[in-house]
Amino acid sequence: MQTEKEYHKQIRTFLKNKTFIVASNRGPYEFNRDEHGNLTKRRGGGGLVSALMALGSVPNLVWMASAKSDTDRQIGLFGQQINEPSLSLNVKFVDIDKKVYQPFYNEISNKLFWYTQHLLWNTPYSPTIDLKTYRAWQNGYREANKTFALSIASEANKSANPLIFIQDYHLYLAPKMLRPLLKKGRILHFTHIPWPSSEIWSLLPDLMVKETISGLMGSDIIAFHSLDYVNNFLETVSKYFPVDIDSNRQEIYWGKRRVLVKAYPISISTAQLASLATSKEVMAHEKELLAKNKGKIILRVDRAELSKNIIRGFLAYELLLKNNPALAGRVTFLAYLYETRNSNDYSQYLRSVKRLVKKINDKYGQKDWTPIKLRVADNFLQSLAAYKVYDVLLVNSIFDGMNLVSKEGPLVNKKNGVLILSKNCGAHNELGSFAYIVNPFDIFQTANIMKQSLILSKEHRRQKALLLKETVKRNNSLKWLYYQLKILDSLQTSQDIYLKKLHPIG
Known part of the structure; x- marks a missing residue:
């Protein structure tokens, strides 16, 4: 190699x-x-x-x-x-030219193509192709x-x-x-x-x-x-x-x-990321995370983006807590998101995410325990520290070209963490044999896989984590x-x- x-x-x-x-x-x-x-x-x-x-x-x-x-x-x-x-x-x-860039970027690239290629359309209502769309294609995307x-x-x-x-x-x-x-x-x-x-x-x-x-x-x-x-x-x-x-x-x-x-x-x-993971700033974040989260950690790191399927991930975690009351106070969900495109769809989605987090925290939270800790900020070093300490990493995208979180996390993780991976991620072909695979639309399955990941034996966790790490290093x-x-x-x-x-x- x-x-x-x-x-x-x-x-x-x-x-x-x-x-x-x-x-x-x-x-x-x-x-x-x-x-x-x-x-x-x-x-x-x-x-x-x-x-x-x-x-x-x-x-x-x-x-x-x-x-x-x-x-x-x-x-x-x-x-x-x-x-x-x-x-x-x-x-x-x-x-x-700004008059060209706006339709090129917002109307064709990040609407027409992005929504089509990630299957994000609500087809009874969208897409609606009209004269504005054709003009955006001709005067924006082509130009x-x-x-x-x-x-x-x-x-x-x-x-x-x-x-x-x-x-x-x-x-x-x-x-x-x-x-x-x-x-x-x-x-x-x-x-x-x-x-x-x-x-x-x-x-x-x-x-x-x-x-x-x-x-x-x-x-x-x-x-x-x-x-x-x-x-x-x-x-x-x-x-x-x-x-x-x-x-x-x-x-x-x-x-x-x-x-x-x-x-x-x-x-x-892999060499750059592994080196950065041992930097003083990352290690300080890691120490703080471990001090504030004594139980097991489920982690997701994503853009606040529709295709990342954030809401269903939280719904699956809510179902996990509902079906397993003994996990209350023992399993915390860290969600590190950073804002992405500035449009109504994305703003509404992020508001929906925050409302759901509040609902789950209000329902299941305890005096000294917050079930979901949501951070919306672009802080990669903090995310890198969280990679090192998760017990379960959730990557449940609706569709994703590759998803590098599924590689970054296992490379630097120190706890033999388990990867839960959507079958619709490009990374599935490469890493699927060493991860738990989920249908991103199935919160019942995802909740059950979360539980299995949390109770998996130390030896099986070690084997899966080692094979993930070796595969990422090799490729x-x-x-x-x-x-x-x-x-x-x-x-x-x-x-x-x-x-x-x-x-x-x-």
């Missing part, structure tokens, strides 16, 4: 004479100016940022992202070089992707050998728009959220689904977190386009090109990146035939 250090060395050697371009809506940093005019930076969140930050110092790494602040816009495509002991990259920003494609091409064409990683559902159209603009280069698009079956995609207009697929087909490789998503994608393509598909080889023959469709489960930087984020780079670079230029006249931007 290769270590992260060995993968890192191979990647550095591999990229020595290449330019590695990452393009995503969210960048690794957001820049601002303090009151004295000095440049400040705040690290972005999300699994992609964490995974690619593990690269550290590699040659010729350029990360292109949407400008979020005025300072980002000022930096623009000139770029801001980051040189730190463990990190070296050039961050560049794509400035998308933003076009702006990204032009910016990526400008950067890539400075290099004799660019490798381009386009990330996620915000940029489905960019590969097709980009390819005719490139002098040279290979393109990989990675979708970090679930790709559902064609029946789910039929909720959206055929025009949008077809344009999404043909946009992705500008890539040399289309990648997902799990083989299930690969198979769903192949099936969706076959429904909408009369093309040849080799399902066994996971290849699509698109015009005169061969497009590979592959699964690469994303992971975490680290640098391994995830290495195999994508390796196969992308191996593609021969003979398969890169692409007729510009057949695939113009627009």
Whole structure:
């Protein structure tokens, strides 16, 4: 088994004479100016940022992202070089007009695509596709992707050998728009959220689904977190386009090109996380947690997001307390959430979460015991401390592309904690054999699994925890990146035939 250090060395050697371009809506940093005019930076969140930050110092790494602040816009495509002991990259920003960004981000990316791909629609009422939706697609999503494609091409064409990683559902159209603009280069698009079956995609207009697929087909490789998503994608393509598909080889023959469709489960930087878990600040949080929580701990760490299924997790815990009165005062549920998108749906959901927590605490709480301790704050170091001390980690997402909490927790946990994992998480394929698997909609099952996890023998807990930890260490984020780079670079230029006249931007 290769270590992260060995993968890192191979990647550095591999990229020595290449330019590695990452393009995503969210960048690794957001820049601002303090009151004295000095440049400040705040690290972005999300699994992609964490995974690619593990690269550290590699040659010729350029990360292109949407400008979020005025300072980002000022930096623009000139770029801001980051040189730190463990990190070296050039961050560049794509400035998308606010009138374009709003429909691109809020109406198409984080509403139409997010809700469809996570099965969040209440279909008797939504989605309702109207003229506003079509205008958001044309004047928002298309235009933003076009702006990204032009910016990526400008950067890539400075290099004799660019490798381009386009990330996620915000940029489905960019590969097709980009390819005719490139002098040279290979393109990989990675979708970090679930790709559902064609029946789910039929909720959206055929025009949008077809344009999404043909946009992705500008890539040399289309990648997902799990083989299930690969198979769903192949099936969706076959429904909408009369093309040849080799399902066994996971290849699509698109015009005169061969497009590979592959699964690469994303992971975490195990060395960095393990090191951070032993820092003084994390250890201080850990000491405080243990002092305030004497019994067993059920933990969840999530964005306050509809797809994370937070309410059903609390309902299952309420059922656990109802059916097992002896657990009162002995099992505390720590829920560490951080706010996410600023929209009515999410604000209402968080209010519903808080109301349910109050109801459960009022009903079952005791003078010296609060059943659910809810924290809504973005404090990763505190979350990391909680990872170390849980007895049960609950990850019961409705649908999730991967869910890195299911990897972060078991890696640093010190109590042989048990993982309860939704069958609809991408991590299920990799970690399911060593976790308790639940149907995320079934609170009766989840409550029973909670009880089983709490009473599991020490030896069985130890075995499961050890196998989880070994699997996460083995499949680290640098391994995830290495195999994508390796196969992308191996593609021969003979398969890169692409007729510009057949695939113009627009």
